[in-house]
Amino acid sequence: MAFFKDFKAFLMKGDIIALATAVVMGAAFNKIIASVVADVLMPIIGIFTGGTDFSQKFFALDGESYETLDAAIEAEAAVITYGNLLQAIIYFVIVAFFIFLLLRAYERTKTTKEAPKVAAPKGPSQEELLVEIRDELRKQNTTP
Numbered sequence: 001m002a003f004f005k006d007f008k009a010f011l012m013k014g015d016i017i018a019l020a021t022a023v024v025m026g027a028a029f030n031k032i033i034a035s036v037v038a039d040v041l042m043p044i045i046g047i048f049t050g051g052t053d054f055s056q057k058f059f060a061l062d063g064e065s066y067e068t069l070d071a072a073i074e075a076e077a078a079v080i081t082y083g084n085l086l087q088a089i090i091y092f093v094i095v096a097f098f099i100f101l102l103l104r105a106y107e108r109t110k111t112t113k114e115a116p117k118v119a120a121p122k123g124p125s126q127e128e129l130l131v132e133i134r135d136e137l138r139k140q141n142t143t144p
Helices: 002-011 014-048 069-074 082-112 126-142
Strands: none
Touching: 014 082
8 A cells, every 4th residue: 555655646646747737738739840840841841942841852772763762662672761850850950959949948037037136235344343343452452
């Protein structure tokens, strides 16, 4: 029974709940970014690259020249789909950029919401305190 009690305590820690929330939010965020990449950015990149579909870029290892990736797969040729790698790299860079923007905005909200620092009230200087101590010592030494 102690095992289940410990496991329940582990699950109910704030860190675990926050982590689970972050994973769920990350999965939802991933779908948004995937849509932005596939539906918005890749067509724009396609315009600049002459309508190139990166997912169809491949290199057949058998030395044959195939018209399409599907044709190479039908011929059971071993292929390296470097276009998928390029698309994954582009996707990664875009995700990293979105996360950078999100964290940067978060950091700015943290710094702007801090209370302004108030200077500590000025007290007597060290010299003034030493003068007061000296005067007190003189009074004690001169009084019978």
